[in-house]
Amino acid sequence: MLNYFLLRFDPQTCSHDVTEFSEPAEALAALRRTEREFSDSHEVVLFMADSLDTVKSTHSSYFACAAEDNDADQAQLSLLDDSSNESLESGLAAVQAERQAVERMLAQIS
Amino acid sequence: MKEPGAPPEDTLAVYDAYRSSFDAHLRSLVEAIIPLLEEFDVLSVNTRLKQSKSIVAKLRRHRTTLSTIEDVGGCRIVVSSMLDTRGVIQALADQFDIVRLRDYQTDPRAGYRSCHLVGQLSERHRVEIQVRTEIQNEWANLSEDLAHRVDPEVKYGGGPPTLRSALDDLSSQGAKLDTVLAALLDVLPVTAAVWLDLLVPPLRRSSPAEHDADFLRKLDQLEARVIELMRRERAQVTSLLEARAALRARSRKLAHEWS
Numbered sequence: 513m514l515n516y517f518l519l520r521f522d523p524q525t526c527s528h529d530v531t532e533f534s535e536p537a538e539a540l541a542a543l544r545r546t547e548r549e550f551s552d553s554h555e556v557v558l559f560m561a562d563s564l565d566t567v568k569s570t571h572s573s574y575f576a577c578a579a580e581d582n583d584a585d586q587a588q589l590s591l592l593d594d595s596s597n598e599s600l601e602s603g604l605a606a607v608q609a610e611r612q613a614v615e616r617m618l619a620q621i622s
Numbered sequence: 623m624k625e626p627g628a629p630p631e632d633t634l635a636v637y638d639a640y641r642s643s644f645d646a647h648l649r650s651l652v653e654a655i656i657p658l659l660e661e662f663d664v665l666s667v668n669t670r671l672k673q674s675k676s677i678v679a680k681l682r683r684h685r686t687t688l689s690t691i692e693d694v695g696g697c698r699i700v701v702s703s704m705l706d707t708r709g710v711i712q713a714l715a716d717q718f719d720i721v722r723l724r725d726y727q728t729d730p731r732a733g734y735r736s737c738h739l740v741g742q743l744s745e746r747h748r749v750e751i752q753v754r755t756e757i758q759n760e761w762a763n764l765s766e767d768l769a770h771r772v773d774p775e776v777k778y779g780g781g782p783p784t785l786r787s788a789l790d791d792l793s794s795q796g797a798k799l800d801t802v803l804a805a806l807l808d809v810l811p812v813t814a815a816v817w818l819d820l821l822v823p824p825l826r827r828s829s830p831a832e833h834d835a836d837f838l839r840k841l842d843q844l845e846a847r848v849i850e851l852m853r854r855e856r857a858q859v860t861s862l863l864e865a866r867a868a869l870r871a872r873s874r875k876l877a878h879e880w881s
């Protein structure tokens with residue numbers, strides 16, 4: 513089920529307002545009205561999606577200010593550095609090598 | 623309140639009518655895409671209509687006509703990995719008339735990575751379909767957010783040097799993760815755990831005549847190697863998930879630092 517989500521975003525205050533519609537004509541009329549009133553100062557965008565959560569994930573920049581800081585983030589930060597990238601790449605090479613070894617053994621045994 | 627220099631009302635009404643005519647085409651596009659994409663790991667699909675002021679700005683910037691703007695109607699598809707990106711693009715090409723493909727995954731633009739397809743949905747309706755991974759989508763939204771709040775030039779490769787550098791670094795880190803993830807998924811059409819369940823037991827049950835000491839020794843060795851492979855696969859998936867979470871945390875930290 514696809515619905516319409518009319519977003520009015522104020523870049524100055526980083527705040528947003530969303531109205532949901534099920535009927536295309538209502539959504540398009542609301543888009544026209546809202547643009548006429550607010551387009552000088554706001555971003556006005558009409559989305560079609562299965563849920564507001566989908567819009568929040570695909571266009572999260574409009575909702576970024578409403579997102580809360582996550583304490584757990586701090587614990588994760590130390591994990592991302594050059595050495596972790598290297599270990600990911602070497603880990604992948606190890607998986608590939610091990611897989612080839614298994615495939616060779618299988619060919620011999622079967 | 624009408625902006626100084628804005629087009630007259632009747633011109634805006636023409637733009638609006640043209641834009642509104644995309645609605646039914648976009649709905650048909652999404653409804654056709656949803657079943658088509660069941661075989662891929664698609665996280666979200668949606669559409670948007672371009673803002674009137676963005677249409678006006680684009681017409682002025684490019685000194686062009688309304689029908690040549692290819693993103694009045696837009697569709698965004700977010701997938702898990704670059705393998706899904708490739709599969710989805712092929713599925714779209716099989717189903718729709720795709721007249722253009724811009725691959726910003728292999729040729730990024732100011733850190734921005736995505737694939738943009740232009741689909742011809744009718745004689746008068748071309749739409750832009752963006753296909754990107756979750757990592758690419760998060761970076762693009764971070765860049766957009768910072769362009770709103772800090773400097774519009776961030777979107778075009780500019781902005782404060784320290785912010786630019788951090789964004790470029792995150793884009794590179796994200797690209798590496800996407801590459802490793804795609805490579806891992808590519809070598810794992812069947813995981814070692816499935817091999818262990820499906821391959822080794824039938825071999826053990828095979829003809830008794832083959833169960834000499836040498837055969838059993840080889841089978842034991844094979845089983846040990848598959849178990850080792852399984853351990854390495856799991857370790858790699860865990861490392862990827864940790865790196866993914868760390869990348870997301872660093873993105874959020876950057877957004878908060880500039881708020």
